[in-house]
Amino acid sequence: MPKIEIYTKAFCPYCTRAKMLLDSKHAEYEEIDISMGGPRRTEMLERANGRTTVPQVFIAGQHIGGSDDLAALDARGGLDPLLAA
Template sequence: MSHPPVTIYTKFGCGYCFRAKSLLDQKGVDYTEYDITMGGPKRDEMRERAPNANTVPQIFIGDIHVGGSDELASLERQGKLDAMLGAE
């Protein structure tokens, strides 16, 4: 199954990050995870991609900013996540 690239920015020990990654894992989705616990260039990248985002996780499907764990779960409940992942 081919899908757009999924990127998730996380921090160590973040329960919301764990929950979001668990949902993606259950769906069999490969994703790239960037741990921004210590800041650095990937945190700057996240802020460029999502200027108003101050919390983690921040999730992107392709170039679409999904938001955080709650938004990802909401897309799943609404039946919209599979379509965004190209899994229809």
């Protein structure tokens, strides 16, 4: 399974939604909490082309986007192949 990274903040319902989708796929992921800002937030901004909202999801280094982007990818059948790679 490819490396999955998800940048999150505490009490974020969109983060919860994205994690629930990944959990439903039995995908293991690294959760990076940026609630307090700092260098990991800066890292996210650079990797996500300046997008400031959370979550920001990366699969095998590829920027997927936020919760809605992840759900749309799954709806069109594109998530499972990425997770199987």
